[in-house]
Amino acid sequence: MIINAHHIPNGTVLRADVCVVGGGPAGIALTLSLADHGLTVVLLESGHLTADTATQALYNGEVTDERLHSPPDKYRHRLLGGSSAIWGGRCMPFDPLDFETRSHVPFSGWPLTYDDLLPYYPAANALAEAGRFSYSAPQALGPNVKPLIKGFASDRVSTQGLERFSCPTHFGQRYAHRLQCAQGVQLLLGANCTALQLHTDAQSIRALQVSTLQGTRFSVVPRATVLATGGLETARLLLASRDISPEGVGNQHDVVGRYYMCHIAGNVGTLTVKGTPSQVRHGYERSPEGIYCRRRLQVSAREQRRLGLANAVARLHFARITDPGHRSGVLSGLFLARKLISYEYSKRLNDGEASAATYARHLLNVATDPLHTAAFLGHWLTQRTLAERKFPSVILRNRTNRFSLEVHSEQIPQAASRVMLNERRDALGMPMLRVDWRYSQADIDSVRGTLDVIAEEFEASGVAKFEYQREQLEEDLLRFGAYGGHHLGTARMGSDPRTSVVNADCQLHSVRNLFVAGSAVFPTSSQANPTLTLIALSLRLADTLASRLIGRAALHLSTQLASEPLLATGAIL
Numbered sequence: 001m002i003i004n005a006h007h008i009p010n011g012t013v014l015r016a017d018v019c020v021v022g023g024g025p026a027g028i029a030l031t032l033s034l035a036d037h038g039l040t041v042v043l044l045e046s047g048h049l050t051a052d053t054a055t056q057a058l059y060n061g062e063v064t065d066e067r068l069h070s071p072p073d074k075y076r077h078r079l080l081g082g083s084s085a086i087w088g089g090r091c092m093p094f095d096p097l098d099f100e101t102r103s104h105v106p107f108s109g110w111p112l113t114y115d116d117l118l119p120y121y122p123a124a125n126a127l128a129e130a131g132r133f134s135y136s137a138p139q140a141l142g143p144n145v146k147p148l149i150k151g152f153a154s155d156r157v158s159t160q161g162l163e164r165f166s167c168p169t170h171f172g173q174r175y176a177h178r179l180q181c182a183q184g185v186q187l188l189l190g191a192n193c194t195a196l197q198l199h200t201d202a203q204s205i206r207a208l209q210v211s212t213l214q215g216t217r218f219s220v221v222p223r224a225t226v227l228a229t230g231g232l233e234t235a236r237l238l239l240a241s242r243d244i245s246p247e248g249v250g251n252q253h254d255v256v257g258r259y260y261m262c263h264i265a266g267n268v269g270t271l272t273v274k275g276t277p278s279q280v281r282h283g284y285e286r287s288p289e290g291i292y293c294r295r296r297l298q299v300s301a302r303e304q305r306r307l308g309l310a311n312a313v314a315r316l317h318f319a320r321i322t323d324p325g326h327r328s329g330v331l332s333g334l335f336l337a338r339k340l341i342s343y344e345y346s347k348r349l350n351d352g353e354a355s356a357a358t359y360a361r362h363l364l365n366v367a368t369d370p371l372h373t374a375a376f377l378g379h380w381l382t383q384r385t386l387a388e389r390k391f392p393s394v395i396l397r398n399r400t401n402r403f404s405l406e407v408h409s410e411q412i413p414q415a416a417s418r419v420m421l422n423e424r425r426d427a428l429g430m431p432m433l434r435v436d437w438r439y440s441q442a443d444i445d446s447v448r449g450t451l452d453v454i455a456e457e458f459e460a461s462g463v464a465k466f467e468y469q470r471e472q473l474e475e476d477l478l479r480f481g482a483y484g485g486h487h488l489g490t491a492r493m494g495s496d497p498r499t500s501v502v503n504a505d506c507q508l509h510s511v512r513n514l515f516v517a518g519s520a521v522f523p524t525s526s527q528a529n530p531t532l533t534l535i536a537l538s539l540r541l542a543d544t545l546a547s548r549l550i551g552r553a554a555l556h557l558s559t560q561l562a563s564e565p566l567l568a569t570g571a572i573l
């Protein structure tokens with residue numbers, strides 16, 4: 001059932017087995033799985049089926065340094081489906097080594113292993129519409145698959161790893177109907193959770209306060225609560241709920257909001273491949289089920305451990321778009337049209353003030369490259385704009401066999417990188433966020449180490465040469481600040497409450513019926529984009545909740561609750 005929260009009478013108390021706060025990929029995956037288990041769910045979603053300015057403004061906040069991190073209302077979407085409304089759809093699981101304690105990565109080590117999560121990845125892949133859970137080129141693309149670069153084979157650098165692409169699936173649009181029909185699910189739109197109320201012993205949640213922008217106020221009294229509000233907002237909700245614990249919920253050790261990570265990313269150097277362009281596969285290949293896949297370079301786990309490197313990947317990329325020296329009409333066209341592209345997808349095209357001469361050279365590129373530009377536009381229209389499964393990104397046939405490497409690296413966790421509350425309040429009276437994202441020299445040094453291994457291996461192979469300016473690396477990686485959209489670690493998972501907020505079951509150490517679903521719980525960030533893993537964790541959490549709530553003489557209770565009307569007015573408890 002889908003209800004506009006505005007129509008719920010003031011003072012209503014809703015009851016359910018589980019209240020899920022947030023209807024992005026994590027909250028939707030969790031809710032559907034809980035419903036399959038027979039549990040009743042109230043899903044509170046701040047937004048509606050489409051985006052609106054007033055709701056999006058609830059994400060406003062501050063950043064300490066806008067050169068390092070985008071404002072908090074960017075790279076986040078507040079509507080049913082969350083940021084999947086604009087995500088790129090790149091999917092891949094974490095690597096087994098991401099879960100290990102690595103002496104060269106401070107605060108690393110998850111309280112669960114890759115094998116604990118593995119059973120949930122295929123279902124996560126299916127929800128993301130990314131096809132089979134198969135992330136090695138020979139398995140996914142067939143045994144006769146051509147190498148990434150002909151003649152390049154290395155024990156130290158793998159080229160067999162794949163990323164697979166979702167449609168990209170907008171979880172709100174794709175799953176609204178299933179949520180509408182799911183037995184025992186009440187999805188409330190326009191429902192903003194503004195506070196978590198604890199019992200006086202601070203060990204369990206008593207109720208959740210909910211407000212709409214039209215002024216309706218009501219509460220939810222669930223048996224268990226899951227925050228699925230995204231990596232930044234989860235910390236905000238915990239910190240802002242201060243009625244019993246002035247430091248915020250679950251924050252006795254001042255960990256909530258700390259260890260905030262994004263990814264370290266940028267385009268670096270020049271890879272020159274000998275021979276013809278047909279020897280290189282730098283774009284997308286399609287798996288037999290029609291999924292777009294792309295290969296990457298990755299230093300082996302053994303070498304990462306031996307050299308003390310954080311986990312990172314590199315993809316073959318085209319030259320810097322902003323520099324008209326590439327002489328590509330398509331890239332110049334993108335540069336000239338960047339003001340028409342959304343903030344999130346044009347940020348990396350805004351590379352300082354371009355001079356009039358630079359504009360003139362870009363225009364010249366477009367004028368002198370009309371055939372490629374027209375062919376590209378035709379391809380984009382048919383394979384991207386009009387296609388249901390969209391061609392994932394701009395890829396150009398590379399006629400020179402020269403590429404840059406697009407690096408995507410794990411960020412090493414540090415307590416000083418954090419999100420906090422600030423003095424300003426939003427339209428519902430909640431304190432806004434202040435984001436103080438920090439990186440360290442160790443992050444840059446690790447990427448340098450990774451690039452050096454890749455350069456050595458290309459040199460040894462004799463088929464390619466990779467060169468980059470070592471002293472310019474930090475500038476290249478930080479040119480556009482933290483990689484947007486990946487908000488990780490603000491309610492990290494661990495065994496020690498002094499350095500973590502939730503345990504291996506995603507349950508707050510200090511609050512027995514409060515859980516977190518989403519990338520806030522990641523203690524380390526991996527090379528991988530976060531969404532597939534946060535969906536897998538959400539599905540695992542659904543099983544945990546089902547076994548706890550149904551296991552503890554609750555099967556009977558949850559059946560009863562399911563058959564009772566969920567909407568009941570009256571006092572709390």
Ligand SMILES: Cc1cc2nc3c(=O)[nH]c(=O)nc-3n(C[C@H](O)[C@H](O)[C@H](O)COP(=O)(O)OP(=O)(O)OC[C@H]3O[C@@H](n4cnc5c(N)ncnc54)[C@H](O)[C@@H]3O)c2cc1C
Nearest residue numbers: 022024025026046078082083088089090193230485529531
């Ligand atoms: C431009 C862009 C590209 C991206 N590309 C990729 C990619 O290629 N691959 C990848 O893995 N990831 C990508 N991401 C990241 C991906 O979008 C997120 O990892 C994913 O959306 C997180 O899902 P979530 O459900 O945890 O949080 P969100 O998607 O942020 O959803 C949170 C939900 O909670 C709701 N909410 C917030 N506060 C409240 C409240 N107080 N009360 C009620 N509801 C609330 C919001 O409205 C929202 O619907 C990208 C992100 C962006 C912005």
